[in-house]
Amino acid sequence: MNEAIHPLAKKTVVWYLAVTSLVLILMMIFGVIMLMNQGEMIRITPQWFYKIMTAHGTGMVGIAALGGTAILWYFLSKYVKLNPAILIVNFVLFLTGVSMVLIAIFVFDFSDGWTFLFPLPAQSAKMYGAAGAVFFLSGMLVLGIGFLILYMYLAARLTAVYGGLGKALGWDIIFRGKKGYGPPAAVVATAMVIITNSTALLAGATVLAASLVNIINPAVTMDPLLAKHLTYAFGHIFANCTIYMAVIAVYEVLPEYTKRPWKANKVFLIAWNCSTLFTLMIYTHHLLMDFAVPKWMLIIGQVFSYANGLPVMVVTAYGALMIVYRSRMQWDFASSLFFLSMFGWVAGAIPAIIDATIVVNHVMHNTKWVPGHFHTYMGMGVVAMIIGFMYYFNKTEGNQEHRGIDTFTIALYFAFFMGLVGSFLYAGGISAPRRWAEHLPQWVLSDQAGAVSGIFIVLAAIIFTARFFSGLRSVGSKVPYPKKSAAS
Ligand code: HEM
Ligand SMILES: [Cu+2]
Numbered sequence: 001m002n003e004a005i006h007p008l009a010k011k012t013v014v015w016y017l018a019v020t021s022l023v024l025i026l027m028m029i030f031g032v033i034m035l036m037n038q039g040e041m042i043r044i045t046p047q048w049f050y051k052i053m054t055a056h057g058t059g060m061v062g063i064a065a066l067g068g069t070a071i072l073w074y075f076l077s078k079y080v081k082l083n084p085a086i087l088i089v090n091f092v093l094f095l096t097g098v099s100m101v102l103i104a105i106f107v108f109d110f111s112d113g114w115t116f117l118f119p120l121p122a123q124s125a126k127m128y129g130a131a132g133a134v135f136f137l138s139g140m141l142v143l144g145i146g147f148l149i150l151y152m153y154l155a156a157r158l159t160a161v162y163g164g165l166g167k168a169l170g171w172d173i174i175f176r177g178k179k180g181y182g183p184p185a186a187v188v189a190t191a192m193v194i195i196t197n198s199t200a201l202l203a204g205a206t207v208l209a210a211s212l213v214n215i216i217n218p219a220v221t222m223d224p225l226l227a228k229h230l231t232y233a234f235g236h237i238f239a240n241c242t243i244y245m246a247v248i249a250v251y252e253v254l255p256e257y258t259k260r261p262w263k264a265n266k267v268f269l270i271a272w273n274c275s276t277l278f279t280l281m282i283y284t285h286h287l288l289m290d291f292a293v294p295k296w297m298l299i300i301g302q303v304f305s306y307a308n309g310l311p312v313m314v315v316t317a318y319g320a321l322m323i324v325y326r327s328r329m330q331w332d333f334a335s336s337l338f339f340l341s342m343f344g345w346v347a348g349a350i351p352a353i354i355d356a357t358i359v360v361n362h363v364m365h366n367t368k369w370v371p372g373h374f375h376t377y378m379g380m381g382v383v384a385m386i387i388g389f390m391y392y393f394n395k396t397e398g399n400q401e402h403r404g405i406d407t408f409t410i411a412l413y414f415a416f417f418m419g420l421v422g423s424f425l426y427a428g429g430i431s432a433p434r435r436w437a438e439h440l441p442q443w444v445l446s447d448q449a450g451a452v453s454g455i456f457i458v459l460a461a462i463i464f465t466a467r468f469f470s471g472l473r474s475v476g477s478k479v480p481y482p483k484k485s486a487a488s
Pocket of ligand 2: 236282283285286
């Protein structure tokens with residue numbers, strides 16, 4: 001039982017997880033609907049397809065961030081005293097922002113995709129009225145402000161406790177030759193996410209505000225290429241950071257299971273510092289097709305995309321293997337999912353590295369190869385970590401136990417998720433474009449295979465969620481030990 005976390009924060013974490021799991025199911029159903037339409041199993045209008053695609057993209061990235069935040073807060077509380085009010089504020093702003101986004105999509109027909117690439121919102125505002133675009137852009141702004149408040153607060157806390165973000169990232173050890181280990185892995189990861197995601201959110205807020213001004217007064221315009229830079233600096237980093245938050249669960253839970261500590265040694269710290277820097281630089285791989293972007297920028301985008309995820313991924317996957325090796329640890333729901341999530345993460349990075357190669361990118365970037373990549377690392381990486389954490393939470397805070405059905409559900413989820421991403425990657429291989437409501441006959445079979453896989457994934461998600469909610473009943477029934485004082 002985590003006694004250092006404030007009881008109110010613990011309750012809020014439950015709310016975060018509950019919303020995450022329910023929205024996950026709904027968004028997965030949206031995913032299946034899209035595939036069934038592309039696979040000609042059902043027929044929806046293109047306009048509905050794009051509305052659903054916008055909701056699916058925004059919703060999935062949103063809940064991955066929400067679930068990741070729950071993980072971050074829960075474990076960071078062990079080392080740094082945190083005020084639950086901030087977690088609640090972020091939650092309220094999240095729900096407000098999401099409601100505005102849903103109103104934009106389902107009441108005012110906004111369907112420009114979660115990346116709201118300028119000047120699409122301005123154009124759709126002309127076609128369907130400004131309300132949709134205004135609701136969507138302001139909803140995203142509200143959501144972003146919630147996260148920005150959270151990160152500013154965390155930055156202040158880490159500074160108070162560790163003497164700055166640099167120290168939290170272990171600069172003392174890397175640069176000043178200090179001996180020993182750095183701060184706990186949860187602190188290192190948090191510092192990284194604060195730096196990268198605040199940058200992302202500021203870029204996002206700038207382009208959102210500019211887009212809104214442009215819709216209200218079209219005389220004020222913005223350079224579309226600059227807008228694209230800001231948009232992808234936001235979208236790429238924000239989506240990336242979901243895994244850097246969720247991975248904290250791996251650092252905390254595997255050591256607990258194996259009774260071997262996960263120490264932040266020098267290699268680990270250097271890896272996290274490299275990823276901090278690279279994550280900020282590589283969004284330009286989204287602009288490889290824009291000839292007006294200076295060549296040197298694209299080369300940076302390419303070279304560092306190769307390098308970006310690798311340091312942290314390698315130290316984490318290798319660390320996970322080493323910590324588990326011959327440890328006789330107990331394999332249950334949480335430990336298996338965290339272990340499998342390493343596989344999802346590594347497997348998901350491979351197609352991305354291929355796609356980040358400029359020559360390949362010209363051919364592949366707008367194909368389903370790309371959804372194939374990010375569904376692998378998000379579905380089998382981030383989401384697997386979040387679901388693993390849900391179980392761990394109930395086990396640690398309550399008395400949930402591993403059952404046969406859990407083994408079955410994990411197998412179901414991973415087997416069919418492989419089917420889904422396999423169908424995406426294959427479709428990419430035969431040049432099926434991404435984001436097309438309707439597909440040519442030669443692509444339809446892969447869509448159908450994906451749709452069938454998706455149905456079983458939804459089934460698995462429903463069982464996971466039912467298990468989570470039933471396990472919650474035991475939470476709080478544990479008698480806490482005499483109160484120990486938390487770290488300052
Ligand atoms: C049952 C599981 C899922 C199914 C069936 C599914 C299906 C789809 C489909 C069909 C698309 C559009 C592909 C196209 O461009 O033609 C898509 C896009 C997307 N999905 Fe999923 N998905 C699933 C799970 C997830 C998960 C777990 C995440 C992330 C946590 C996710 C995030 C996204 C994002 C960000 C997009 C991009 C939307 C855009 O292009 O604007 N999906 N998904
Ligand atoms: Cu990217």
